[in-house]
Amino acid sequence: MAERFDLLIFDWDGTLADSTALITQSIQVAFGEAGLPVPTREKASFVIGYGLADAMRYLAPTATHEQVDEVVEAYKKHYLARDGDIVLFDGVVEALQRYKEAGYLLAVATGKSRRGLDRALDNTGLAPLFDTSRCADECHSKPHPQMIEEITDVLGVSVGRGVMIGDTTHDLQMAANAGMGALGVAYGAHPKHELAALAPLGLFDSFVELDAWVTQHG
Numbered sequence: 001m002a003e004r005f006d007l008l009i010f011d012w013d014g015t016l017a018d019s020t021a022l023i024t025q026s027i028q029v030a031f032g033e034a035g036l037p038v039p040t041r042e043k044a045s046f047v048i049g050y051g052l053a054d055a056m057r058y059l060a061p062t063a064t065h066e067q068v069d070e071v072v073e074a075y076k077k078h079y080l081a082r083d084g085d086i087v088l089f090d091g092v093v094e095a096l097q098r099y100k101e102a103g104y105l106l107a108v109a110t111g112k113s114r115r116g117l118d119r120a121l122d123n124t125g126l127a128p129l130f131d132t133s134r135c136a137d138e139c140h141s142k143p144h145p146q147m148i149e150e151i152t153d154v155l156g157v158s159v160g161r162g163v164m165i166g167d168t169t170h171d172l173q174m175a176a177n178a179g180m181g182a183l184g185v186a187y188g189a190h191p192k193h194e195l196a197a198l199a200p201l202g203l204f205d206s207f208v209e210l211d212a213w214v215t216q217h218g
Contacts, residue, residue: 005104005161005163007106008104008105008106009165009180011108014167014187014189015165016088016207017089018088020045022079024045026082027059028041029074029075030072030075030077034067049142049171050136051113051136052111056075083120088126089206089207090206090207092207093126106130109164110136111135111141134151142170142171144177148174152178160180162180163180167186176198182200183201185206
């Protein structure tokens with residue numbers, strides 16, 4: 001059993017799965033198809049972790065409800081056409097298996113929909129390793145602390161015995177809002193300096209580095 005943590009909560013996109021580029025490209029194509037100004041790569045990457053509709057409204061604050069619906073559907077079309085090609089970062093499967101065997105509770109807190117996360121878990125075969133998960137269509141969008149609050153409640157773990165692991169400032173801020181420590185990974189959607197500004201317990205340039213820290217300090 002972990003000495004410092006009992007519960008590891010992972011973000012999915014950009015943390016476990018190498019999907020940042022596909023999400024960003026799908027957002028840009030969707031906005032173009034919907035006749036809305038196409039966001040830059042940086043802006044499109046910033047909203048990764050938000051619920052889908054919240055992300056599109058953030059990028060197009062003056063868009064009508066109909067335009068938001070149109071861009072959401074266009075995004076889904078383009079993303080789903082290629083999501084089967086998404087791979088996990090090196091070392092993810094082996095590390096999660098070791099964490100499970102060591103007695104950690106594992107969870108996912110993601111901006112994906114329940115349907116999207118279930119599909120990703122099935123595609124990767126990781127579903128049996130996770131004890132619970134929360135998605136953006138079940139809870140408030142990050143950085144609201146609801147996902148963490150519900151995960152810790154259902155698993156019976158105090159906030160102080162868990163850690164949130166993610167690649168965006170939304171993940172780290174969600175943890176702070178919940179009173180939980182966080183680990184940041186700088187190989188996903190948000191720049192390293194922005195993650196560092198939120199003072200995570202650790203900040204890593206690869207999943208392998210993250211795994212080494214958890215193994216040593218967990």
